[in-house]
Amino acid sequence: MTDEIKTPVQFIDVEEDFSGQRIDNFLLARLKGIPKSVIYRVLRKGEVRVNKKRIKPEYKLQPGDQVRVPPFTLSPEPEKEPVSTSLSIVKNLEQHILYEDNELIVLNKPSGMAVHGGSGLSFGVIEALRALRPTARHLELVHRLDRDTSGCLLIAKKRSVLTHLHEQLRNKTVEKKYWALVAGQWDSKIKKVTEPLRKNTLQSGERVVKVDEVQGKPSETRFKILQRYVEGTLVEAFPVTGRTHQIRVHTACKGHAIACDDKYGDNEFTSQMQSLGLNRLYLHAKTLSFTHPGTGKEIRCDAPLDKPLSAVLEKLTRK
Structure with a gap:
């Protein structure tokens, strides 16, 4: 096709920060848009x-290695948002840090914004932050x-920091707590939900x-009641595991769907909350705690509720 684009051969010098990374993972991270x-x-x-020699996918890079990346043929990109739209997103994101x-960023991610481009979206949080911090190359x-x-989202500025934080996630030493407004009166006896998810x-x-009790993966979310209302319950959710849509499905399976959840929600409860002005999912990553990879100190961040979330609470009747 005449409108296809062919990339040039690239020669990349490996920096200290990428020491020990497998060549396949190095390429997957750099060659966005190229199929795996x-x-x-x-x-x-x-x-x-690497250094003019053939290598296997499991080869681990060393500082000073030179990687030759061959040319690729790319299909034309889908039409992107206007530049003015992208600039406004970038400018607005600065206020959410x-x-x-020098090593990381914790962002209060706005609702409605994907964490990365794709699925018809060319611009997400990570693309915006890269535009906002052009000198932070990694x-x-x-x-x-x-x-x-919405809420606390953690971004690494260096590969060594990313690796350290991923290890903390695997060891379950990163603590993420969410606030969710759910339908009905949450049973105070339900402190833990462990239904397996597929x-x-x-x-x-x-x-x-x-x-899915047969094929589902082990999943656990711990819950605490923050405030009861006549209309529903504000709960704090602590996901011990990190399955896709875990909190949304675990609340729904107990008969307490999250307000304005268009996938697992309670239509009657959603309509009631929409009548009070809520037009987004009421799920917010409120706090994030982890050990700083550089200093070893505990970092705890608290993300304030946005106006739609705080405004609806003021309209509810406390019990």
Whole structure:
């Protein structure tokens, strides 16, 4: 096709921060938009060279290595948002930074903003932050939040920091607590939900998660009641595991769906909350605690509720 784009051969010098990273993961992170299957194919064919030699996908990079990346043929990109729209997103995001130093950023992610481009979106949080911090060349998401969920999102500025924080996530020493407004009166005896969850990806690409006692993965969310209202309950959710849509499905399976959840929600409760002015999912990553990879000190960030979330609470009747 005449409108296809062919990238030039690249020669990349490996910096200290990428020491020990596998070549396949190095390429997957850098070659956004190139299918995973294509990257592994050029590795197998020996088109990727390190120091002019063929290497295997599991080769671990060393400082000073030079990586030759072969040319790729790309299809034209989908039409992107106008530049003015992108600039306004970037400018607005600066106001949502809760904590920042030379190694990481904690952001109070707005609801309605995807963490990264894709699925028809060319601009997400990580793209905006890269535009906002052009000198931070290795910005990467440490974890993700659903597009409609707001609150604490952790971003690493260095690969060594990313690796350290991923280890904390695996060891479950990162503590993430969410606030959710749910339908009905939450039973105070329900302090823990452990229904196993199975993720299905529909033909459209939409992800749907269901409780599945046979094929589901072990999942655990701990709950605490923050405030009872006549109309519903404000709960704090602490996900011990990190399954897709975990809190949304765990609340719904107990008969207490989250307000304005368009996938697992209670239509009657959602309509009631919409009549009070709520037009977004009431799920917010309120606090985030972790050990700073550089200083070893505990960092705890608290993300204030946005106006739609705080405003609806004021209209509810406390019990």
